[in-house]
Amino acid sequence: MSRAVSSGPVATLHAVSADTDVPAVLVQGLTFAYPDGTEVLRGIDLVVQRGESVALVGPNGAGKSTFLLHLNGILQGSGRISIFGLAVETKNLREVRRRVGLVFQDPEDQLFLGTVGQDVAFGPANLGLNEEEVSLRVEEALEAVGMLGSEEKCSHHLSFGQKKRVAVATVLSMRPDLLALDEPTSNLDPKSRRRLVQILAALPVTKIVVTHDLPLAFELCERTVILDGGRIVADGPTEQILLDERLLAMHDLELPYRFAPPTSHSCRASSRPG
Amino acid sequence: MTVPGSAVGGLNLLHRLDARVKIVGLVGFAVVVVTTPPQAAWAFVLYALTLVFLAALARLSPLAVGKRLLVIVPFVVVVAIFLPFFHPEGRVLVEWGPLRVTDRGALIFWNTAAKAVLSTWGMIILGLTTSFPELVNGLSDLRMPRVFVLTLSFMHRYSRLFLEESQSMRRAMASRNYNPRWLGQVPALGKMLGALFLRSYSRGERVYVAMVSRGYEGTFALNGRRRLRATDLAFAVFILGAAAVIRIVVAAGGF
Structure with a gap:
């Protein structure tokens, strides 16, 4: 299980995918x-295996957000967590936090600097990358979310x-x-939601998506995990879990009124890039 | 109030200058102005002309500048109010019972008022031609301690959210017929402030977690340093040069 910690702050994707037998996320007995x-x-x-997209659903207060904060060691409970074979413990935090991208529910918390460009550059600058590489990363990231050209904008001038x-x-x-998203679609109007879902679906990384938006699980994730009362109570293919009305009702979940699940073919297609 | 970064739209020479030269130039200008002896009235006229030139160059509306200059009124008025109560030596200009204004006193008033107007005016030009992020970057490039730079930057980022939160709380209270008329209703207002503090506090915690999640370890560089252009240097030479020449002529007892 143990993997040599890369010496530099930037481990390339190739180095990571070299040992594919190590799961992306391994959590054991976390309390x-x-x-x-x-x-x-x-x-x-x-x-969670590499390349998987997992929806983490459950009622309010189930511990979903708390769980996400364990993935990059913001909170440290007892039990074992390793990310791509790297134990989440103090000496590895720097590398763990590079590998785990945590997107919080309220973007106001995540955008704290003067301009969009500065906010996007914040992470890479902390990795100790040089200026050129940082601006390359900023460009690449903004392009991926369709926001290229807004580097100089103040974040409070953007739409939600x-x-x-x-x-x-x-x-x-x-x-x-690994992208860990907390309620990515909350408070979005349908058009912005659609846009964000497409962007997320096109990202070729492992994803854990905490959400109350169950259709999102169909759109983005082939696997769904239900968390209730601090325990995992169900784990399986999204269709199997989310079409089980009794199971959902037991955990205070339900699909939207008159929701028609997409056929498994189209649902898979949207979660694969390219 | 002069909100730095209230710079709007218009992109002309002064707006495009590097924030560093504007900060150094205009703060340096203010320092020179403050050290000028008040007797040299003509020097203050020349300082003012320099600023008029800059404001015209930046196409700032005199009204916009004038309105912002009003911030110094309270300070100048306080000086004016206390003048008749102190009796600096000198020729009496006005006497009214125990109160009198001497020419020394009048000079003190002139000194305070002229310097306050000129240095504030310079800062207004800085604020109106520099966006807040640029200003913060400039200060950071000028080696202002990181803590202050970050405090300024966060203040700018979150003041609006704070205002929105307090407004929505006010509305929520008004919707439930809270309309304080007597003292007994004041406690609710205190509780609102408390709630606002707690909200800001927990926002602070969440922002910090978001920072740590992206590898924040206590220090970071905001932006790379940019190279100064010829126009930037020309501006610095102009503003500091003008101030220095006027000041030196005063020191040499010119005019």
């Missing part, structure tokens, strides 16, 4: 309680949908191998 004693995660075991896309770009510029 976490907040300092006031509230238990949030009560023993989570999860393996644009803010969400730039928030994604701020982690893409670090060239992450």
Whole structure:
């Protein structure tokens, strides 16, 4: 399982894909309680393979966001987590945080600098990349989310949908191998949602998507995991999990009224790049 | 109030200059102005003409500049109010009971007012021709301590959100018929401020987590340093040169 830690801050994608037997995410027996004693995660075991897109659904307070914060070591519970074979512990945090791109629910939290360009450059600059490489990354990331040319704009002048896309770009510029998205489609109007979903579907990285937007799971993820009460209560192909009405009802979930699931063919097609 | 970064649209010579030369030039100008003895009234006229020239160059509307200059009124008025109560030595100009204004006193007033107007005017030109991110970058390039640069930058980024949050809370209260008329209703306002503080505090935490998630380890570079162009240098030479020449002539007892 152990993998040599790359010496430089930037491990290239090739170096990563060299040992394909290591899963993208390996979580064993993860428990976490907040300092006031509230238990949030009560023993989570999860393996996500490279290139997989996994939807993480569950009622409010199930521990979904808390779980995401463990993936890059912001919160450290007890149990084992490794990301691409790299244990999430203090000495590896720098590399883990490069590899795990966490996109938060509220883009206002993620865009904290004066201009879009500065925000997108923040991650790569922290990696110690030189100026040229940083601006290359900024361009590449903004292009991927269709926001090229807005480098000089102040983020508070953007629409909410644009803010969400730039928030994604701020982690893409670090060239992450795993994208962890917290409620990517919340508060978006249908057109902005559609745009964001297309952008996310086209990104060739492993994804964990926390969402209440169950159709999003159909669109983006071939696999769905239900988290409830700090435990994983269901894990399987998206169609199988989300079309099981009894299972959904047991965990306070439901598909939108008159929702017609896409055929498995079209749903898969949208989650594959190119 | 003069909000730096209220620079709008118009892109002309002064707007395009590097923020660093504008900061150094106009702050340097203000320092020279402040050190000029108040007796040399003609020097202040020349300083003012220099600023008129810059403002014209930047196509700033005199009204916009004038309105912003009003911020210094309270300070100047305070000086004016206290003048008759202190009795600096000198010839009495006006006397009214125990109150009197001497020519020394009048000179103190002139000194304060002229210097306040001129240095604030310079800062207004800086603010109106420089966007906030540029200003912060400029300060950062000029080696302003990182903490202050970040504080400024966050202040600019989040002040609007803070305002929006407080407005939406006000609306939520008004929607439930909160319309404070007597003292007994004030506590709700205090609680609103408390809630606003807690919201800002937890936003701060979330922003910090977002920063750490992108590899923040306590320091970072905002932007690469840009190279100064000839126009930038020309501006610095002009503004500092003009101030220096006027000041030197004063020192040499000219005119």
